[in-house]
Each structure stands twice: as structure tokens, then as C-alpha cells.
Amino acid sequence: xxxxxxxxxxxxxxxxxxxxxxxxxxxxxxxxxxxxxxxxxxxxxxxxxxxxxxxxxxxxxxxxxxxxxxxxxxxxxxxxxxxxxxxxxxxxxxxxxxxxxxxxxxxxxxxxxxxxxxxxxxxxxxxxxxxxxxxxxxxxxxxxxxxxxxxxxxxxxxxxxxxxxxxxxxxxxxxxxxxxxxxxxxxxxxxxxxxxxxxxxxxxxxxxxxxxxxxxxxxxxxxxxxxxxxxxxxxxxxxxxxxxxxxxxxxxxxxxxxxxxxxxxxxxxxxxxxxxxxxxxxxxxxxxxxxxxxxxxxxxxxxxxxxxxxxxxxxxxxxxxxxxxxxxxxxxxxxxxxxxxxxxxxxxxxxxxxxxxxxxxxxxxx
Amino acid sequence: xxxxxxxxxxxxxxxxxxxxxxxxxxxxxxxxxxxxxxxxxxxxxxxxxxxxxxxxxxxxxxxxxxxxxxxxxxxxxxxxxxxxxxxxxxxxxxxxxxxxxxxxxxxxxxxxxxxxxxxxxxxxxxxxxxxxxxxxxxxxxxxxxxxxxxxxxxxxxxxxxxxxxxxxxxxxxxxxxxxxxxxxxxxxxxxxxxxxxxxxxxxxxxxxxxxxxxxxxxxxxxxxxxxxxxxxxxxxxxxxxxxxxxxxxxxxxxxxxxxxxxxxxxxxxxxxxxxxxxxxxxxxx
Numbered sequence: 001x002x003x004x005x006x007x008x009x010x011x012x013x014x015x016x017x018x019x020x021x022x023x024x025x026x027x028x029x030x031x032x033x034x035x036x037x038x039x040x041x042x043x044x045x046x047x048x049x050x051x052x053x054x055x056x057x058x059x060x061x062x063x064x065x066x067x068x069x070x071x072x073x074x075x076x077x078x079x080x081x082x083x084x085x086x087x088x089x090x091x092x093x094x095x096x097x098x099x100x101x102x103x104x105x106x107x108x109x110x111x112x113x114x115x116x117x118x119x120x121x122x123x124x125x126x127x128x129x130x131x132x133x134x135x136x137x138x139x140x141x142x143x144x145x146x147x148x149x150x151x152x153x154x155x156x157x158x159x160x161x162x163x164x165x166x167x168x169x170x171x172x173x174x175x176x177x178x179x180x181x182x183x184x185x186x187x188x189x190x191x192x193x194x195x196x197x198x199x200x201x202x203x204x205x206x207x208x209x210x211x212x213x214x215x216x217x218x219x220x221x222x223x224x225x226x227x228x229x230x231x232x233x234x235x236x237x238x239x240x241x242x243x244x245x246x247x248x249x250x251x252x253x254x255x256x257x258x259x260x261x262x263x264x265x266x267x268x269x270x271x272x273x274x275x276x277x278x279x280x281x282x283x284x285x286x287x288x289x290x291x292x293x294x295x296x297x298x299x300x301x302x303x304x305x306x307x308x309x310x311x312x313x314x315x316x317x318x319x320x321x322x323x324x325x326x327x328x329x330x331x332x333x334x335x336x337x338x339x340x341x342x343x344x345x346x347x348x349x350x351x352x353x354x355x356x357x358x359x360x361x362x363x364x365x366x
Numbered sequence: 367x368x369x370x371x372x373x374x375x376x377x378x379x380x381x382x383x384x385x386x387x388x389x390x391x392x393x394x395x396x397x398x399x400x401x402x403x404x405x406x407x408x409x410x411x412x413x414x415x416x417x418x419x420x421x422x423x424x425x426x427x428x429x430x431x432x433x434x435x436x437x438x439x440x441x442x443x444x445x446x447x448x449x450x451x452x453x454x455x456x457x458x459x460x461x462x463x464x465x466x467x468x469x470x471x472x473x474x475x476x477x478x479x480x481x482x483x484x485x486x487x488x489x490x491x492x493x494x495x496x497x498x499x500x501x502x503x504x505x506x507x508x509x510x511x512x513x514x515x516x517x518x519x520x521x522x523x524x525x526x527x528x529x530x531x532x533x534x535x536x537x538x539x540x541x542x543x544x545x546x547x548x549x550x551x552x553x554x555x556x557x558x559x560x561x562x563x564x565x566x567x568x569x570x571x572x573x574x575x576x577x578x579x580x581x582x583x584x585x586x587x588x589x590x591x592x593x594x595x596x597x598x599x600x601x602x603x604x605x606x607x608x609x610x611x612x613x614x615x616x617x618x619x620x621x622x623x624x625x626x627x628x629x630x631x632x633x634x635x636x637x638x639x640x641x642x643x644x645x646x647x648x649x650x651x
Contacts, residue, residue, distance in 0.1 A: 022462055043647040048461045048640060053487040057454035060447065064427075064458025067445065068466070072458070090448050215443040216463045218422040220388075222438060224446035233392050233438055234446075 001180045007145040007171040008075075010178050011101060012037035014149035015073050017184045020099070021047035022072040024061035026054055026080060029113040030169040031103035034075035055080035059087030062098050066091075067223060069189075069214030071153060075101035077169075078111055081120060082127070088162050089128030092248065094223045094232075095202065095212075097156035097163075097189070099149070104168040106353045115353030116169030118278055119327035124164045125304050131245065133252040135259060136164040136304035138278040142176035148301065154187045155259065158209055159251055166303065168326070170279045170355055189214075196220060202230045202244075207251045208258065252305050261301040262310055270294040271319040272365060275311055275335050277303050280356045284324045287361035295365060311338040320344035324361045327351055379412070386411045386421070388441045396435050400594030402553040402579025406500055407436050409556060410469065413563035419467050427456040429481055431473040432507045432581075433500040450480030453488040453497065460493050464637035467567065468495035474515040475505045478534050482514070485536075489543035492571035494635035498563070499536050499574065502581035510584035517621070521588045536576045541629050546571030548629035552578040554602045555625070562627070571633035578605070578623055 005013070012034045015023075023038040035051070042049040048065070052058040055076050062072035076084060081102040091098050104120045106112025120127075124136040135155055137148045148165060156163040190211035192199050196219045201212065213219035226234035227241050235241075252259065265288070273296040276284040281299040288295040298314055300307050311334075315321050321339055323332040323346065332347035339345065348364045350356040387393075397403050414424060424442040428434035430449035437444030443466075447455040452470045460468045477485050477499045488497070504522050505511040512522035512529050515536070519528040540548045547569045551558045559577060566573035580586065580597040591597045601623075608626030611619060634642075 022458065024458060043640075043644045046644055046648075050457070050461060052454065052457075053483050056451065057457075057484055057487070060451040060454035061458035061461075063447075064445070064455035064460075065462035066458070067455075068459045068462035070462040072462075086448055087451070215425055215445070215459055216423065216466050220421065220441055220443060222388075222444045222446070224438065225448055226446070233388075 002177050004175050005178050006175050007142045008033040010142050010145040011149045014146045016041055018150045018153035019071045019186045020073045022065035022070045023049050024052045024058040025074050026052055026058050028077045028080045030172050031075045031077045055083035059084040063091050063096050066096050066098050067215055073099040077103045078105045078107045085127040089132055090225045091162040092132040093225050095160040097160050099152045099156050099163050101165045103172040112353040117326050121330045124166055133248045134304050136166050138166045138303050140281050143178050146178055157187050157189045159207055168279055200230045201232050208255055259302050260307050262307055263299040265297040267294040267296050270296040273315050273318045273321045275323050280325045283356045283358045284361050286358035290362055291365050306334050308338050315339040315343055318343055320346055322346045322364050324348040324356055326356050383411050387439050398583040400582045403433055405553040406577050409560040409563055412560050417567055423467050425459055425466050425468045427452045427470045429472045429476040431476045433471050433473040436471050450476055453484040456495055457493050461637055470495055471498045474501040475513040478514045478536055486543045489540045489545040489572045491636045492546055492633045496566045496573045499576045500579050501576055502579045504585040506581045506584045510588050537628050540574040545574050546631055546633040547573035549627040550576040551625050552601050552605055554598050571635040
């Protein structure tokens, strides 16, 4: 079925269809419509909506609900995303599946509540202290707000990780026609198949689709944000700390093929490659279509983990890589890391709350 | 160090207590000799046992601090969360699983300073849980800094000339926020402590029990009351019951801690209210 909806509406609808049954949130522009829709719809499907006292409480409440077995989500924007960072780290450390939607607005501080940006790209990766695994997805438009919300929920449940959906104000408030599928396949976390006495909550096998227990199932599980051993109990011993850190890292590294998601429009004759994500990638693609030169193009849908190998492969032998984005060069830093010194890096930035235009990208392609 | 086995001292209740603990190499526990936390932990286990709350239904959540290390030792579902955030996380658990018996423990700093906002709002919503605030008047785990309950003129490492802040009253705060059950006792009064935990566990909505407890190693040492016995005696000397307090004037009550039940009222707890909302919304369609 095709309907005209906003990005925020598409996100909320996808969350409900993906099986999200707990939403804890706090009002903040430009993400509030997601909370409003969840408040209206969740009781209808027997789920729980609760407006918490702040974003710190919101992230902790969804972690609690997810640990108790219910797929959970929150939605926020800039300042709220900053407040959630410690909780995101807790979810990473304790391996609790949650989805955090950040409808990016201009910053820092209160910044630009009603205007968009892509300036939380690096914060999504490094916002919480310590090294940690994180998955972040970015939609280019309203249709992808729907499909990537479904995917965010699925990844979080399969890998027991916090997944961040980096939308932005432009997309959140933009209306586009979305094709809603008749049926959505939902992955349900698997319950342990062993007796409680045999069960290890952080078992050393691959994390992908691993069964795991929730509160109230008789497995007497222990969660702690402290670095812990396989039963969750905190420990200070170096080999165990290394084991735990490696476990968290492997969760992402072993599943790169599953996580990676790019739109690639390569052109063997092109000496220029565009690397972009989200709404800036729309303008970039428009510019590619407007120019008569051959241009290779990659748009990352999964921005974290960053598609290092794919960008490196596509950039190889090119004269230059153009990186358009709506911040002050956060994506350019990642791209620079991947390309050799023989390739010129052209960073195209706009950070004034307005959309980067195809014309601005086109100028860089000349 | 070899893992400590069950205590060799035979008491009538130790096998019962041990049946609620994760008796493995995680012992010896982190707490100092003479600390009040064990008394509260013991009382909680007695209360859970006497009320026959199934372990499978029990969740013990906590934030960060000495008291917050309690869940790691309990053989049930346990949730050691971030500093100050236990009540918010426990709210998520309770609403996801209203059938679970949720108990949250924390110290005065964890619950009333960094977690103060969650304390107010969890009480306001009357989320169904028992919240035990173990008040030892200081941040003990980090070495004795001033907490929001440190009494005026007493010493802490960050109040080296004596505290000039007025302390917060957890019971008044919870009462004002609308908690269904509010009470206070001390570690000196074990029988009352156990009874009040049992009462709290039997009520609905948000139940606060503040327990004034001794921290001889840090707070006691900084305030020249360094032995457990002297500090418990000091706590006792500064305690009056609610009944006795009614006959005392403001001057006499100035340095006193009042114990007893301040609020005990029937409420419809949040998850019940929410279930009613779901029913109403679904029937309308």
C-alpha cells in the first residue's frame, strides 16, 4: 500500500510492525511526532508507552524493558542524544538490544531545534566513553525511514546491541510516498535451550542469533555495567577484561557482511567518487545526474561500522573523492582514513541548518 | 585467595540465607567489616523468604555505590545499572513484566543526588516497586565525600571543614512526590527493619524504606566514631520514633532522625492503570 507520510511517521509505523512493544521517551523537536504516534498506537497493540522525566530515564527504561524481554525503542534529537550516551554505553556493555532514533538537528547545545544537520555522525560512534561496538543506520528519505527502522530493530535483536537510527530534521518532517509492504518478517530473539544451571548469559559462541535469557524466565541473570566475566559478575582480571572487550568487538567484526549496506552506482570511466549518506546523499546523487562527467557514487546506509573496505576499493585509482555532508567534515575524516594519499579528498560541507543543494555539490564536481 | 565457602558458624538461618546467595568464588564480598549493608541485605532476604516470593519473580536492581553491589550476590534476576539510574531501569522492567516483584536498593548519593529526579518521578507515578535507600550519610565507595544527606557540620573528604549544606529528607521527598508507602528505620532496629521490608513488599505502588546505616570505615572514621558499635550507638542516640517525635518541639528534633511509617495508603499502581488504559483503548476499536 502506498501512502504519503513523514519520515517520523514512517519510523513509528515501522517500529510497531517490527515488534517494538515498549517506548520510553521525552519530548524534543524534531523527533516528538515519533513519541506522539507511539503513545497513540502502542496501547492498541498491548504495548507500553511511557513519557519519562528526561532522556537519561528514557534510555534506561527501554534498557530495562528490553532486558525483561520486550523489544524496546526511544526517539530523540541532539541534546537528548547527548544525555543518552551513558545509557547507550551501558546497553553496549551489558548487550541489551535497544533502538535509539536520533532525528539530527543543528548543534552544539540547544543549537537549531527546527533545522536539520548530520552533525551527530561521529557522536553516534564515539559519544559514550570507552571503546564499544555500535551500529548506526541512516535513511536517505521517508521510504528508508521505514525500511531502516525495521532493520534497526532486527539487528538489535539478533546481535544484542544498541542500534542507532540517524535520521535528520529534513527527513523526519518531509513527506514522501512510501510503499508499505503487506507483511513484515519479524525476527524474535530466541530463548535459551538449556537449563538455568547450564546457562551462561555471555556465552563465548558467536553472537549472531544466539539465544539469550530475559528477566523473569528463571535464569537468574546478572547485568552489570562493570567489565564482567561470562556470568555478568564484575571482575578486574586482565585476561577476562580482554576477553570481554574482544567479545564486544567480534560482535561487529564477525558480522560485517550482515551489517554492511551500501547503495553503489559505480562507473568504470569515472575519475571521481562521491561518498555520502542520508539526506546529503540525495543532493549528491542529483548532482551526479546533472553533470555530464562520469561519476562513481556510494551511499552508506549502514554508516557504523563504516564500510572501510568498500570505500577503499571504490576509491582505488580514482583522481579524487568528493564527500558532501551537512556538518563540518565528519564523514570526510572517515573517508580520508580509507583512501590513499594519491587520491585527492574534496570535502563539501554545509552546516547552517539548511539542506546542502545539488548545485553546491555540482560545483565541487567541476 | 581460595573462594570462601559457606560460613562454618552454625546459625539457624544461615542455610536459608545461603540459599538466596550465589555461593561461588565471588565471595568474600566487597563490604568492609562492620558495614550496615549486610544487615539490610539479611533483612531483605528474610522478608522475601517469609513472604514466599518466588526467586523467579524477583528482580533486584541497583545503581552504583556500596549498597548497589548487593544484587551481584543475590541468586535471582539482578540488574546493576548506572549511577543514579536504577529506578528508571526498574521502571522499564516493571512495565514490561508487571508480574515481577521489583526491589531497588541504593545509597543516599545514588538515589537522592544523581538519581534524585528519577526518585521523584518514580514515586509520583507509583510504579510498583520497593525502594530501599540505605543512608550512611556519605559516598563511601569513592572514599567518603559529602552526600545530600550528610548532616550539617559533619565531616566528609569534600567537606573538610564540616558540611554547610542542609541535608535532604528522603521520606519527605517521597511523601511529597506521592509515594504509596514511606517509612524509615535504622540498622539498629533489625526486627523493625525486617517488618517494614515485609510491609513494603506487601503494598502496591512505590514503596520507600529509608534505612539509616553505619559506615564505620569511612564516615565513622572521618567523624571520629570509627567503630561499628559506637556508630550504631550514635545512630540510635539520634533516633526517635514518630510517636515520641510528636511530643517534641522543633529545637529538640533538630538533630534527630525520626523512624516509623509516614505514609501507608492504597493506590492503583502504574502497571494496573496502564493495563486499564490498554483495555479501554482496545474496547473502543
